[in-house]
Amino acid sequence: MREAELPIELDRNSPNSLTAQVASQLRVAILNGVLQPEHTLPATRRLAAELGISRGVVVRAFEQLSGEGFLVSNGAGGTKLAVRPDINNRPLDDRKPFSAAPPVDVIDLTPGRPSGSPFQDRQWRSAWKLAVTEQGKVQLPPALGTTALREAVADHLALSRGLAVDAEDVIITGGTSDALQLVVAMLRNQTAQPRILVEDPGYPTARRVMTAAGARLATVPVDENGLKTTQLAALTEIPDAILVTPSHQYPLGGRMAVQERLGLLNWADQHGVLVLEDDYDSEFRHSRMPLPAVASLPSGADVVLLGTFSKNLSPWLRCGYLVVRGDAGQRLKATREALDTPVAGLLQSAIAHYIQEGGLSRHITRARREYAHRRSLLINRLGSRSDLKLSALDGGLHAVVRFNHPEATDVAAKALALGVLAIPLAGYYADRPPENGLVVGYGAVTDLQLAKALTILSGLIGVTMP
Numbered sequence: 001m002r003e004a005e006l007p008i009e010l011d012r013n014s015p016n017s018l019t020a021q022v023a024s025q026l027r028v029a030i031l032n033g034v035l036q037p038e039h040t041l042p043a044t045r046r047l048a049a050e051l052g053i054s055r056g057v058v059v060r061a062f063e064q065l066s067g068e069g070f071l072v073s074n075g076a077g078g079t080k081l082a083v084r085p086d087i088n089n090r091p092l093d094d095r096k097p098f099s100a101a102p103p104v105d106v107i108d109l110t111p112g113r114p115s116g117s118p119f120q121d122r123q124w125r126s127a128w129k130l131a132v133t134e135q136g137k138v139q140l141p142p143a144l145g146t147t148a149l150r151e152a153v154a155d156h157l158a159l160s161r162g163l164a165v166d167a168e169d170v171i172i173t174g175g176t177s178d179a180l181q182l183v184v185a186m187l188r189n190q191t192a193q194p195r196i197l198v199e200d201p202g203y204p205t206a207r208r209v210m211t212a213a214g215a216r217l218a219t220v221p222v223d224e225n226g227l228k229t230t231q232l233a234a235l236t237e238i239p240d241a242i243l244v245t246p247s248h249q250y251p252l253g254g255r256m257a258v259q260e261r262l263g264l265l266n267w268a269d270q271h272g273v274l275v276l277e278d279d280y281d282s283e284f285r286h287s288r289m290p291l292p293a294v295a296s297l298p299s300g301a302d303v304v305l306l307g308t309f310s311k312n313l314s315p316w317l318r319c320g321y322l323v324v325r326g327d328a329g330q331r332l333k334a335t336r337e338a339l340d341t342p343v344a345g346l347l348q349s350a351i352a353h354y355i356q357e358g359g360l361s362r363h364i365t366r367a368r369r370e371y372a373h374r375r376s377l378l379i380n381r382l383g384s385r386s387d388l389k390l391s392a393l394d395g396g397l398h399a400v401v402r403f404n405h406p407e408a409t410d411v412a413a414k415a416l417a418l419g420v421l422a423i424p425l426a427g428y429y430a431d432r433p434p435e436n437g438l439v440v441g442y443g444a445v446t447d448l449q450l451a452k453a454l455t456i457l458s459g460l461i462g463v464t465m466p
Contacts, residue, residue, distance in 0.1 A: 026070070106419050124359060131353060154166060187241060254392075275304070409424050
């Protein structure tokens with residue numbers, strides 16, 4: 001039972017008695033469905049104190065409503081609403097439960113969704129227990145992030161990416177979107193509408209967020225191996241920053257060669273361009289060793305590495321980090337100090353404990369095995385078809401399936417009607433003509449769900465749509 005907050009306002013200048021006013025307003029609340037049968041009314045003494053009236057007024061109002069059949073007294077159990085056939089169909093009774101399941105179970109192949117297994121991890125629960133039992137904090141979390149989490153992130157990057165990072169180089173963010181807003185805010189301190197170059201195809205959310213934050217975007221066409229230095233040399237307008245996904249081009253899935261990374265840094269250094277390296281799922285490699293992060297290569301260019309816990313833990317956490325250095329790093333820190341942190345200190349503490357106790361490392365190892373198995377399942381189901389081209393399989397949580405016909409949007413619509421949500425590749429393109437295909441995420445589904453979904457998609461691809 002939940003105790004109700006009663007919507008009562010008394011007018012002492014009204015010709016109606018206080019008892020009549022209390023009873024009338026409670027009656028209206030019951031009939032309108034504001035008060036529900038599961039609600040328990042406050043004790044008469046407490047309600048009288050809150051309203052500034054005598055307890056006798058409340059007692060008489062309750063007694064009147066009880067006599068009318070609206071209330072039932074349970075003695076020590078309190079007073080609650082009576083269940084009456086004439087009022088149990090009021091409008092609010094027809095509300096759908098907040099957690100109501102969809103009428104049809106949809107197998108969701110949206111890319112970027114990881115396994116939810118960390119939330120069932122004993123070490124994850126232990127990390128939260130440690131966080132909530134720490135000495136109570138009464139001050140705001142540090143704007144740049146808690147010391148514990150910044151140190152934990154630095155240690156994690158040393159192990160997972162071979163990146164020598166000092167904790168002072170780390171800024172904790174509310175995920176990638178927050179990080180991009182922070183970068184744009186920093187750039188806008190220098191120019192009203194900073195120009196940022198992005199890959200096409202690329203991450204649609206990044207384009208939307210940076211545009212909403214006040215940036216002016218330009219695109220450069222790329223294939224699965226990322227952009228080429230020759231493309232940068234041909235630019236007629238130099239941007240303020242460039243956003244790249246060199247470790248696993250999103251969504252096409254290839255990786256930028258080392259010589260192209262060095263060329264990018266040399267060009268950025270010459271023209272004073274800030275390089276934004278989105279390292280979104282670099283921990284999950286399946287067939288080749290990862291190349292060094294752009295941020296780890298020797299250069300005079302300003303490079304900011306964007307990392308997130310959305311792919312290796314869960315996007316539900318909305319937590320990530322930036323690795324910053326040099327002049328741009330100082331300006332980003334100053335901007336973050338001005339804006340303050342968007343990440344709860346309790347969450348930061350729990351993630352720090354999870355990393356420090358080795359939970360994240362062990363989870364990544366387990367998840368890598370899961371994802372590799374599902375990747376193999378996808379290859380086995382679709383790889384033998386000559387009318388399909390599979391890519392983006394070196395790492396990450398998704399694959400790209402290209403085909404000539406039918407239109408991917410038609411396939412996606414038919415698949416959804418059959419209970420499978422698949423995303424057309426066209427949605428990742430901004431300015432150039434899109435390729436025909438689907439982006440298939442396999443991180444969050446079970447093996448059985450993936451096998452069923454692939455059977456449905458395979459049956460739809462190559463078939464003439466009515």
